[in-house]
Amino acid sequence: MTLAAAAGLSHTQGFLSPTGVEIAFLLVGLVTFGAAVVTVTTRQLVHAALWLVVALGGLAVEYLLLTAEFIAWVQVLIYVGSVVVLLLFGLMLTKAPIGRSPDADSGNRWAALAVAVASAAALVWVVVDAFRTTWIDLDGRAAGSTEVTGEALFQNWVLPFEALSVLLLAALVGAIVLSRKAKATPTSAASADATPTGPTPGNGTTTRTPTGAATPSRGTSDGPSPAPGGRSSASDGRSSASNGQPSPQEGAR
């Protein structure tokens, strides 16, 4: 390893005598690339997400081989841990078919294949031509340990780091708003009418009758909405739950 590094300083490393790290990188890279190809070509949608786990985990191993340990564990935590789970939930919530779906690929897949192969050939040619003799020295102090990454992140990159937290908060709020806006506008308007009238006035008997009157009207406004579109049963369950919730309070009082 030290001989390889010493020889690498003079840029005399050949591709025909790979080091152990290079062989490991090549093998894991083959697994990663194969899993990525299966991800974009399989006809079973859930299998695509599971092969994506293999591809992303292989990339984490590649980060480890490049001595970027912190990035590797972040990759495992964020991608393999949460993003794939989120994608599986998305597949489940959009009622993706289990098993082979014949229309997983679009009609222009051959044009897409041509574009991908052409860009791959161009990129690989350019990259190999440009970095054919460049050598990464992997010896010595790890270039991406937690200490090094933390020092760099909190000395030079503090302001973008904090801005990123604001972006994550905005994404969180945006995802919640996008997820509940389409169906919740009539219910939230009705509940916004119903809930302040309950506790704020002093006399409870006269104001509780409008909420009791608002509950069947909300039920009738939710009643036709599953009928034309044939909505999911979760919206029926949610509307029936929102209808059923005030009635025990009325019964308890």
Add this chain to the structure above:
Amino acid sequence: MHLAYPAVLSALLFCTGLYGVLARRNAILVLMSVELMLNAVNLNLVAFDVWLSKAAQETLHSGQALTLFTIAIAAAEIGIGLAIVLAVHRNRGTADIDKLRDTAEGHEHDGPSSDGSDSDAPATSATGTAAEKAEATA
């Protein structure tokens, strides 16, 4: 390690993701392919940062910092994207991006601007001129 190995792997992964984005029909599979492309970029960033941290004297570790930022932005992107896909699926009943053609131009019925511009143009190119006008005014 030669820098060509991670660079070539990154290029291949990026083009695999490119194929997936272009060829897939389900929107969630398109999001998976976008994740592949982002990971290819991350591998490039990490490899070049490891190279530069040993080759240069003083470095900011900008590649790894940008990789962390890319991972966080990708997580935000996948959350927003899945929320959009779920909203589309709830409204349209499908997550098929080939069927979401409301903003498509030409060769189908287009919006209310077609009846105003077909007085001078022939009927075959009326939709094309209407689309051009809509594009010019937009």
